[in-house]
Amino acid sequence: MxxxxxxxxxxxVAAIAxxxxxxxxxxxxxxxPVAEGLSKLMMTAIYVMLLVVIPxxxxxxxxxxxxxxxxxxxxxxxxxxxxxxxxxxxxxVPIIIIAYLAYLAWWGSHEYDPYKPRxxxxxxxxxxxVIAEQFxxxxxxxxxxxxxxxxxxxxxxxxxxFRVTSNFTMNSFFIPKLAGQIYAMAGMQTQLHLSAxxxxxxxxxxxxxxxxxxxxxxxxxxxxxxxxxxxxxQTIKSGQGNTVIVDxxxxxxxQKGLLDQAELKSLRDGNRAQFQIDAMVKTARTEVEKKxxxxxxxxxxxxxxxxxxxxxxxxxAGLFESVINHYMSNYHGDDHHAEHAVDTxxxxxxxxxxxxxxxxxxxxxGE
Numbered sequence: 001m002x003x004x005x006x007x008x009x010x011x012x013v014a015a016i017a018x019x020x021x022x023x024x025x026x027x028x029x030x031x032x033p034v035a036e037g038l039s040k041l042m043m044t045a046i047y048v049m050l051l052v053v054i055p056x057x058x059x060x061x062x063x064x065x066x067x068x069x070x071x072x073x074x075x076x077x078x079x080x081x082x083x084x085x086x087x088x089x090x091x092x093v094p095i096i097i098i099a100y101l102a103y104l105a106w107w108g109s110h111e112y113d114p115y116k117p118r119x120x121x122x123x124x125x126x127x128x129x130v131i132a133e134q135f136x137x138x139x140x141x142x143x144x145x146x147x148x149x150x151x152x153x154x155x156x157x158x159x160x161x162f163r164v165t166s167n168f169t170m171n172s173f174f175i176p177k178l179a180g181q182i183y184a185m186a187g188m189q190t191q192l193h194l195s196a197x198x199x200x201x202x203x204x205x206x207x208x209x210x211x212x213x214x215x216x217x218x219x220x221x222x223x224x225x226x227x228x229x230x231x232x233x234q235t236i237k238s239g240q241g242n243t244v245i246v247d248x249x250x251x252x253x254x255q256k257g258l259l260d261q262a263e264l265k266s267l268r269d270g271n272r273a274q275f276q277i278d279a280m281v282k283t284a285r286t287e288v289e290k291k292x293x294x295x296x297x298x299x300x301x302x303x304x305x306x307x308x309x310x311x312x313x314x315x316x317a318g319l320f321e322s323v324i325n326h327y328m329s330n331y332h333g334d335d336h337h338a339e340h341a342v343d344t345x346x347x348x349x350x351x352x353x354x355x356x357x358x359x360x361x362x363x364x365x366g367e
Contacts, residue, residue: 031202031223032178034112034194041108048097048104114182114192118159125159125193128152129320132164132171132184132206134268135213136307140259140320146236147259149267149310151246153222155229156199162192167264167323172208175221181207187327196223211271213302220247241311253309260316264323267307270299277301 030036067074119125129140140147154160164173166184174181179194196202206217224232235241241255256263270277280293
């Protein structure tokens with residue numbers, strides 16, 4: 001008995017430690033209507049399932065106590081075989097609960113569909129194009145003609161329409177306090193609509209393993225006032241972004257000029273450790289091996305720290321679309337150009353099927 005008690009207490013302590021007792025339970029402490037709705041949906045499902053779990057635990061303990069060997073007063077019915085009342089309870093209650101959970105999942109999938117706009121007027125939304133780069137996040141503001149790396153800012157109480165793709169392997173874009181995750185995949189565009197009800201800084205990161213350096217794919221999402229957002233945009237466009245403080249440590253951003261294909265290519269990190277690169281160089285014999293070793297040397301090792309926040313005062317036209325089209329050349333030919341790019345401001349149904357392919361089911365915060 002003592003050993004069992006110690007084991008149970010140890011598990012409780014471990015559970016409390018893993019949940020970050022005293023910290024920010026980010027999935028339950030939402031700061032936007034989408035995340036708040038998803039949080040309530042998750043908790044409702046948990047409460048409903050507890051209608052089965054809690055009585056089952058209580059009955060298991062009670063049965064064990066009542067029919068223990070030392071209890072001579074317990075009923076003994078060796079020929080008992082059937083009870084209609086028990087059958088109704090053990091089958092009826094779960095069926096009702098499963099049916100309700102099915103309805104809840106159906107309703108929640110439609111109500112909190114990441115593709116569903118949160119505003120009836122599309123002109124009121126801020127469009128931000130997101131590229132999952134290796135291993136960092138690139139944010140392009142097509143209307144403002146600026147771009148950032150590992151930081152995104154938007155006005156509070158304004159719908160933000162993210163258009164998400166990847167420039168390498170599959171990844172997952174996640175700001176848990178504001179919305180559920182959405183996948184980022186090469187050659188495809190997914191969407192995520194959200195808004196923040198208050199100003200603040202929210203953690204964003206990759207929710208899908210994509211290589212040795214994926215743990216460095218972290219960024220801050222800043223919800224600011226409308227005047228502060230406009231001032232921030234003008235600061236970047238004027239080339240003064242290096243005066244902006246981007247974290248609590250007083251770190252300032254790196255300011256650059258044009259974000260084009262060449263600059264985007266230079267942002268790519270390596271996906272090998274230094275000792276792996278050295279081994280490739282040392283053992284390269286064929287031309288193919290030497291070329292792969294040279295590429296690995298040029299890219300360098302995978303990062304041990306997130307890429308510094310970087311601002312670009314202008315963006316090459318059609319850069320986001322060209323990233324998508326680059327991976328679609330196998331379907332449409334290698335002569336894909338920006339003029340054939342998808343209209344990222346259009347609804348999913350108006351986009352070319354191959355590019356606007358819905359690559360994921362509606363996300364939830366628990367995913």
